[in-house]
Amino acid sequence: MSKNLHVGIVGSGIQGVSNALFLQKKGFKVTIFDRDNPGSPAASYGNAGHFSPYASLSLNRTDVLADVPAMLLSSTGPLALKWNYVPKMLPWFFKFILNTTKNKMMHTARNMHQILDLALPAYDELFDEINLDGLVENKGILYIWNDKDLKSRDLEIKVRDELGVKQQLVTKSEIHDLEPNIKPFYHAGVYYPYARHARNPKKILLKLFELFLKKGGKFEKKNINDIQFDTEKPVFVTDGERHTFDKIVIACGAFSKKLTDNLGERIPLDTERGYHVHFKDCDHLLSRPVIFSNRGFGITPMEQGLRVVGTVEFGGLDNPLSKSRIKNLISNAKYMLGDLPEHEDEWLGFRPTLPDFLPVMGPSKNYKNVFYCFGHHHLGWTLGPISGKIVSGMIAKENTNLNLDPYSSVRFS
Template sequence: MNKLKVGIVGAGIQGISNALFLQKKGFEVTIFDRENPGSPAASYGNAGHFSPYASLSLNRTDILLDVPAMLMSSTGPLALKWNYVPKMIPWFMKFIMNTSKNKMMHTAKNMHQILDLALPAYDELFDEVDIEGLVENKGILYIWNDKDLKSRELEINVRKELGVQQQLVNKKEIHDLEPNIKPFYHAGVYYPYARHARNPKKILLKFFDLFRKKGGEFKRLDVKSIDFQDEQPILKTESEKYLFDRVVVACGAFSKKLTDNLDEKIPLDTERGYHVHFKNCDHLLQRPVIFSNRGFGITPMEQGLRVVGTVEFGGLKNPLSKSRIKNLINNAKYMLGDLPEHEDEWLGFRPTLPDFLPVMGPSKNHKNVFYCFGHHHLGWTLGPISGKIVSGMIAKENTNLNLAPYSSTRFN
């Protein structure tokens, strides 16, 4: 029997992880992307966290009370591009419907189910590449001041209920972990088993090289639409057509163009995330530190200290907001005092659904098209486990996981 041919749209951490796990199962895989792997998209510019504890998402019972204050605050984690608000209204309405206690716990449980498997899935891939110096096992630290206590209690209690390991830390313990942070904090939580990437792009490229070494093909082409010959999917680019047995749509925030084209109404939108680097300062922190009140974090990386954060709703077309960059710089100095001139202003797109669960599984209308997108802030953490799950679906393997909550049919 001929090997089944699978085409994947997207060469970020989701697409490449899908490809590697499909190759393990004996499929022949071609990846399409309009940019080269490692281009300045979300898999390049993320915070670099491997965060298996992050089961509680933005659809929390307390978020609606906080939103107006967040929007008014210049140091806050949330911003809107006002020209995009009309387009966002249907998404926000669905989001509000997902902030009840039941819906919050539904999301948390089903994120926990896959987050629990996230690091072992990475380790399966790490076994096959040399990641010397690229992954640090020093945990991740969250800190806050008293103003923010109620929100933190909700988080801690939900994680406790799910059985997430967490270590509450006091002022002295935070100082011992990170002596260079200014002492504005009152308490925090430390996740000792979390890890961080010293350079997400390099890790992604190691995975991509492995994919090529195993016979995978890459085509730098923009997939415009998906057509069908009988049930077989055809990927159409500007000038060519490619026929496959199965197709995986894994192009993050850009997936909606293709799901719309397949006549499936998936309410995917984008949270715009930013970063800057402070070069030669990575010695100031041992591990990623997130200041919860202001919704930003700093990760020590090869490129320097990477300051990441803020959620901006503004779609894929609006330009970078200088005020968001300024916000990151001010926040970094608030945490660490004097820093040199920043570099590398970056904007990327996190694909987000109103219930904060990803979409993984077959398309509603076409059994040979599979989806793997919508992982919001956890795309980097969840790449390999998502690839493993979707490749298992394509191979028709049995699983003891409950995969129904990730199906696209939940929106129909």
């Protein structure tokens, strides 16, 4: 493999930057394109900041369909729809329902577990080269629940046991010892002591991006309007300019679909809209991220304060922010922690999600010099470096002992 090959990447979030850094390790020249600067208020900035190597069970579960109507009707529930988007989502929902059988659920869980197991070591490879300045904390992540929907909790515990995920079931008094400021509405929980969290995801992303530039990487703040080909070489078409590369990687999250559609590949990528607010100067109230499973939201102590994150809203890329979802996060936070000051920083971001809840990683079906790396739903932040490592290995034509077929876009054709 000739090492002076030039790779172009669309997307400067955690996926794009991780791909770039692992490609540089293999000797490739790399240029990243994005219409915004790295660290702009997109998904890699606004996520929950969890490094969650245990999270192999996704939303395509055998128990989820029975719960959907109740979730949609509940104002405190984790799920919402923008009704004007429902007609567009119907084909996606139909495929999603087909992926909630026991076999499909386990197929997703096994193949998420395969990459999640490698997620933290891949981060550490990159972290070894930067000064983290206390931006990552190793205090574990705690899930708590009340005594409703216990069948769903049993299912999660059982599936993770079956996969060999290390988990520590905790009692009421153990939860209280870990997080004494949470109001005692909970019944039990599970603690993942080896999980980590980011004190500021944006700062971590920018440190990795600076490392990329220091190693000779280039950044172009340009929107990619189209991808064309000069013989077999892919060409990024920006406003009035053409940039030719040996290989390219599409890693722009929820915005990847427009480009893959243009390449003649119908990948059913849609977006789960996620929200956050901050409660400033309150991060001393929690020592680690806490997720309240019944309501599908979590709170992470960060530099910006307590970041309250969560809810899944299906509504596409163009609908405005829903005030009701912000209210939902605020009332949930107060339910968990009691009195809190006025909230700040209302944020909406887009999680790129496929109906089988597995990412797309690997070559395009139609063009051998185009590679994909998107669709990581709630785990984009956790899976950035391992995905970059996997895709860079494919581009370098290295052998691997991983089974990468489940992540191929060919599964949708």
